[in-house]
Amino acid sequence: MVSGNQSLLQRSHASVWHPCTQMKQHEALPLVPVRRGDGVWLEDFDGKRYLDGVSSWWVNLFGHNHPHxxxxxxxxxxxxxxxxxxxxxxxxxxxxxxxxxxxxxxxxxxxxxxxxxxxxxxxxxxxxxxxxxxxxxxxxxxxxxxxxxxxxxxxxxxxxxxxxxxxxxxxxxxxxxxxxxxxxxxxxxxxxxxxxxxxxxxxxxxxxxxxxxxxxxxxxxxxxxxxxxxxxxxxxxxxxxxxxxxxxxxxxxxxxxxxxxxxxxxxxxxxxxxxxxxxxxxxxxxxxxxxxxxxxxxxxxxxxxxxxxxxxxxxxxxxxxxxxxxxxxxxxxxxxxxxQDVLASNRSKAAYLNRQLVDWADLPIVHLRNTGMIWAFDVTSGQAGFQQRFYQAVLQRGLLLRPVGNTVYFMPPYVISESEIDWMLEQTLGALKECI
Structure with missing residues (x-):
């Protein structure tokens, strides 16, 4: 029996030309079919969840499925x-x-x-x-x-x-x-x-x-x-x-x-x-x-x-x-x-995330930087193809990040909690250790 994910994948390949994409790459790197969203999370048709660490191409401010x-x-x-x-x-x-x-x-x-x-x-x-x-x-x-x-x-x-x-x-x-x-x-x-x-x-x-x-x-x-x-x-x-x-x-x-x-x-x-x-x-x-x-x-x-x-x-x-x-x-x-005092809340969350990044000083990364609710760092070592390997590694861990070349960045929805920040950083760190 074809699962809900597989059915939608097949139909998407047959009819949709996806943006900013070499479609042939999806022969080896499957699309992710999304059924629903809630807060910082996306969920596929098999129930697997993904933390949206890039705010769905930087658009989502207050989470998916926001009641207001x-x-x-x-x-x-x-x-x-x-x-x-x-x-x-x-x-x-x-x-x-x-x-x-x-x-x-x-x-x-x-x-x-x-x-x-x-x-x-x-x-x-x-x-x-x-x-x-x-x-x-x-x-x-x-x-x-x-x-x-x-x-x-x-x-x-x-x-x-x-x-x-x-x-x-x-x-x-x-x-x-x-x-x-x-x-x-x-x-x-x-x-x-x-x-x-x-x-x-x-x-x-x-x-x-x-x-x-x-x-x-x-x-x-x-x-x-x-x-x-x-x-x-x-x-x-x-x-x-x-x-x-x-x-x-x-x-x-x-x-x-x-x-x-x-x-x-x-x-x-x-x-x-x-x-x-x-x-x-x-x-x-x-x-x-x-x-x-x-x-x-x-x-x-x-x-x-x-x-x-x-x-x-x-x-x-x-x-x-x-x-x-x-x-x-x-x-x-x-x-x-x-x-809501969104900007003050964001400053508090940014300060928290920056404190957690202090422990990353020994990693082979440079230019760890932050402006507001945007964080980025550049990976200095690793084999060729880091961008795609890292994307797949974090995706397997339930995290959506899209590196730009050898630059990894976080741009999560503003509603992300401290525990979700910790989880996002934990998965990123695990994927980095696999890929560099």
């Missing part, structure tokens, strides 16, 4: 599931926009369904802003080395991860990458702050020479996630904000992965005391329940499009823009932040 977010979605189902947002509006999208503006100080919100689309919107808005202002030469974008901003053509143009980008290079706009302030690249004896300032000096050299043609600089504040959780000092953001102001270049903060408490503050930019011209949000905005992304921008940018001429408007749209169900999930997520 579920109830908000169900309540909205009784009112309105969706309506075209061109020419119409509805209560959830208005309330969400108001609450986001109160949190960030940015005046207007433009909605889409995923992070890459948010990047596309911000890039197009910046380009069109300068065009509406008569500065037709400001058409170029700069980003950081090893940065990741999505895989649509516009977002891939400002991404610097060869594995994703090289194949599609003939389709992409040329962009320039500035040195990454990733503190792992600092010289011996050079602090994270000193290295960040040195990178900012390099950025100034380029921006000063080319600002007349630069529309915007896009970066991931504090943590470049897809390149192995590369972390940098907040002083870099302060310097880049000042440079963008001085040379009239937009600053786009891609907080798709790092927003909503993930770095220890509600938004990573807060730790530098800056406000970007465009703020891209997605992933955790709905607590991981429904697809939604938003680009927030300043009233100044909004006013540049406000005109009698249709062509000067921002003529960009997605069918499910501002979906009422997704907005309701986002509002419920913000209610949890407002009603």
């Amino acid at each position: 977010i579920k109830a908000a979605i169900v309540a909205q189902l009784d009112q309105l599931e969706h309506v075209i947002l061109a020419g119409f509006t509805h209560e959830p999208v208005v309330r969400l926009s108001e609450q986001l503006s109160a949190l960030t100080g940015l005046g207007h919100s433009f909605y889409a369904s995923d992070g890459a689309s948010a990047t596309e919107i911000a890039l197009k808005m910046s380009f069109h802003y300068w065009r509406n202002g008569g500065q037709h030469g400001k058409t170029r974008f700069i980003s950081l080395k090893n940065g990741y901003h999505g895989e649509t053509l516009g977002s891939l143009s400002v991404t610097d991860v060869d594995l994703f980008k090289d194949t599609y290079a003939p389709l992409l706009r040329e962009s320039v990458q500035l040195p990454s302030p990733d503190w792992r690249l600092a010289e011996p004896g050079e602090s994270a702050e000193q290295y960040a300032l040195r990178c900012a000096d390099r950025a100034e050299e380029y921006i000063a020479a080319h600002h007349a043609v630069i529309a915007a600089l896009i970066l991931e504040p504090l943590v470049q996630c897809a390149t192995g959780m590369a972390m940098h000092h907040p002083v870099y953001l302060r310097r880049l904000r000042a440079l963008c102001d001085q040379y009239h270049v937009h600053l786009i903060a891609d907080e798709i992965a790092v927003g909503f408490g993930r770095t220890g503050t509600m938004f990573a930019s807060e730790q530098a005391g800056i406000r970007p011209d465009f703020l891209c949000l997605s992933k955790g905005i709905t607590g991981g329940y429904l697809p939604l992304s938003v680009v927030q921008t300043t009233d100044e940018v909004y006013r540049a499009f406000y005109d009698d001429s249709v062509a000067r408007g921002f003529l960009h749209s997605h069918s499910y823009t501002g979906n009422a169900l997704a907005c309701s999930a986002a509002l419920a997520t913000l209610e949890i932040f407002a009603q």
Whole structure:
């Protein structure tokens, strides 16, 4: 008899093309069929449980099957599931926009369904802003080395991860990458702050020479996630904000992965005391329940499009823009932040986990690092193929982690308990000893 797991595996192989995957690898590395989720746990059809140590690609903030977010979605189902947002509006999208503006100080919100689309919107808005202002030469974008901003053509143009980008290079706009302030690249004896300032000096050299043609600089504040959780000092953001102001270049903060408490503050930019011209949000905005992304921008940018001429408007749209169900999930997520002291609880859990990691000092790992509810370390020894071997080893132990090359990271849901942290670290340590 074919088990529930095997049946779903066979059907998935026959009909689903899975993302970010060489499908042939699943001949040897089976997919994991998930039946249900609860808190930090996922469960397959045979009853085996897996601790979701990566928040299901960094989206799940408050655990699977959360009653408050579920109830908000169900309540909205009784009112309105969706309506075209061109020419119409509805209560959830208005309330969400108001609450986001109160949190960030940015005046207007433009909605889409995923992070890459948010990047596309911000890039197009910046380009069109300068065009509406008569500065037709400001058409170029700069980003950081090893940065990741999505895989649509516009977002891939400002991404610097060869594995994703090289194949599609003939389709992409040329962009320039500035040195990454990733503190792992600092010289011996050079602090994270000193290295960040040195990178900012390099950025100034380029921006000063080319600002007349630069529309915007896009970066991931504090943590470049897809390149192995590369972390940098907040002083870099302060310097880049000042440079963008001085040379009239937009600053786009891609907080798709790092927003909503993930770095220890509600938004990573807060730790530098800056406000970007465009703020891209997605992933955790709905607590991981429904697809939604938003680009927030300043009233100044909004006013540049406000005109009698249709062509000067921002003529960009997605069918499910501002979906009422997704907005309701986002509002419920913000209610949890407002009603519970989530950031303080996260600080306590982060401190606890960091204390447990003190005993890992003798392992063959380097750059053990933490920002908020993100931890990472780099494995320095072991045979080739560490990434896949480690993934399989922890999966066998009931733990979902997805290394980036030789970088292992934790990004668990905020509801993880101390005992679950202990169990996660125990399984990770056991898998490391098998694989290095």
